[in-house]
Amino acid sequence: MLIEDIKNLLNANFLSGEENAILKVNGAFGSDLMSDVLAFVDDKILLLTGLTNLQVVRTAEMLDINVIVFVRGKIPPQEVIDMAQEMGISLLTTSHSLYTSCGILYSNGLKGITIGGAE
Amino acid sequence: MGSNEKNTGIKLEYEILKDDFARAGEASSGIKKVLRQLGIDSSAIRKTAIATYEAEINIVIHSEGGKILVYIKPDKIEIIAKDNGPGIKDIDLAMQKGFSTASNRVRELGFGAGMGLPNMKKSSDEFYIESEMGKGTTVKMIITL
Numbered sequence A: 001m002l003i004e005d006i007k008n009l010l011n012a013n014f015l016s017g018e019e020n021a022i023l024k025v026n027g028a029f030g031s032d033l034m035s036d037v038l039a040f041v042d043d044k045i046l047l048l049t050g051l052t053n054l055q056v057v058r059t060a061e062m063l064d065i066n067v068i069v070f071v072r073g074k075i076p077p078q079e080v081i082d083m084a085q086e087m088g089i090s091l092l093t094t095s096h097s098l099y100t101s102c103g104i105l106y107s108n109g110l111k112g113i114t115i116g117g118a119e
Numbered sequence B: 001m002g003s004n005e006k007n008t009g010i011k012l013e014y015e016i017l018k019d020d021f022a023r024a025g026e027a028s029s030g031i032k033k034v035l036r037q038l039g040i041d042s043s044a045i046r047k048t049a050i051a052t053y054e055a056e057i058n059i060v061i062h063s064e065g066g067k068i069l070v071y072i073k074p075d076k077i078e079i080i081a082k083d084n085g086p087g088i089k090d091i092d093l094a095m096q097k098g099f100s101t102a103s104n105r106v107r108e109l110g111f112g113a114g115m116g117l118p119n120m121k122k123s124s125d126e127f128y129i130e131s132e133m134g135k136g137t138t139v140k141m142i143i144t145l
Helices: A003-009 A034-040 A054-062 A078-087 A098-107 B026-037 B042-062 B104-108 B116-123
Strands: A013-016 A027-030 A045-049 A067-070 A090-093 B002-006 B009-016 B066-072 B076-083 B126-132 B136-144
Touching (some): A003 A067, A003 A098, A027 A098, A034 A054, A034 B116, A045 A054, A045 A098, B009 B042, B026 B066, B042 B076, B042 B116, B042 B136, B116 B126
Antiparallel strands (some): A013 A090
């Protein structure tokens, strides 16, 4: 799914990295636990989270994630947006909850990642 | 922080400060950039990035400060994360997924879920941990190239 489509489906706004709109993601992962993101993500995915600190962008950097959606209307501090901008990571914000955001994207064909045993 | 090249490879060294939440991840980011410049295989870069980042977070949140050393050799990447205490009481327990002694402040950052050491082990091809109460903890990880 294209980042542009994610933005439109979630009625979201860009906070940084609008130039990535035509890039594609292969799946999505929703979590406020960055350790779990580091443990389970193994692909070019979209990260959905309600956490807004620098470590979210750092985690994305380590995993080559290039798009993050902040849910529940959250907007990170300016330093977080600046760091993402510098790294070429797109940040989006949506007023939908994590559950609803994931539901909208899933029902439009964006699947989650596979975790051993589960589908 | 610095690097010097010898026949044996490249050595990177980063000082990690206790409770420095704002800069946590800078060392790992620097290491990742160097590996990229060297044209290291992307899967090895990813494993190293996860291993060093979790180690860096651990030093910031749990220790009195420490160091991360990375030796990039032709056949492997060696990571040594060494802190100045307080040491881990029960390593087997600390290695269990989900076990954590982290504070609420750390949990609010998205860490302290008890996945740090298991993640480091999972990301590396060889993993060694040694700890002495009152002295400190050393984790050595090897990622083969």
